[in-house]
């Protein structure tokens with residue numbers, strides 16, 4: 378049974394949060410007083426990440442969830458139900474960028490399918506299963522990328538990944554419309570080019586900066602902002 382103080386605490390679930398921007402976002406929101414639910418597809422990695430957060434005094438739980446697998450998402454939502462708490466913020470962060478992703482014409486179809494399933498369709502599937510826990514006034518944040526922009530010129534890198542991020546932006550717009558009546562905001566974020574396993578060592582931004590905008594959208598940003606694409610806490614064109 379939650380005490381009153383505990384039930385006042387906001388809860389956030391972040392997919393793919395055993396490392397990188399997802400982990401840092403969990404850490405920053407934990408220090409802002411959120412109850413953090415981290416999740417990932419590898420039990421050992423997610424357990425280690427959980428221990429790190431708890432060592433910093435953050436109230437945290439873990440969920441094993443491979444976002445590319447629908448059965449797995451269902452199991453994770455059943456596990457979440459056992460916590461008997463609501464979910465104020467869902468951050469769809471998990472993604473892959475495969476090194477073999479060089480061409481939509483010559484990539485093996487499995488690379489394209491795996492990328493779009495993991496990065497884009499997962500957002501619909503995770504949102505559908507966890508929506509039952511999100512109250513009116515909740516927030517959904519989808520980690521996108523400038524690579525998915527329909528305004529910037531095509532960069533010529535990782536085309537399946539870029540298509541997956543354009544798809545995320547389309548999903549954000551549609552979900553934002555569908556969830557308007559519940560006052561649940563849905564936004565996309567480009568974190569910039571961030572030094573993580575995905576971004577590589579050449580990236581200019583530290584991971585703390587990459588987490589800045591999702592942390593802001595989860596906490597201080599006005600609830601009325603929805604159906605938008607943000608970088609550095611500012612709206613950017615699709």
Ligand SMILES: NC(=O)c1ccc[n+]([C@@H]2O[C@H](COP(=O)([O-])OP(=O)(O)OC[C@H]3O[C@@H](n4cnc5c(N)ncnc54)[C@H](OP(=O)(O)O)[C@@H]3O)[C@@H](O)[C@H]2O)c1
Nearest residue numbers: 393397398443444470471472520522570571573574575576
């Ligand atoms: N870094 C950048 O420069 C940059 C730029 C623009 C956008 N982004 C976006 O920001 C988000 C975070 O990126 P990052 O740089 O932190 O990447 P990262 O360091 O590679 O971390 C990605 C996370 O997603 C997890 N993941 C991958 N597939 C998964 C699956 N099927 N189920 C559950 N978890 C899965 C990974 O888990 P494992 O450890 O098990 O692989 C890892 O925890 C992504 O959406 C990315 O596209 C990043």
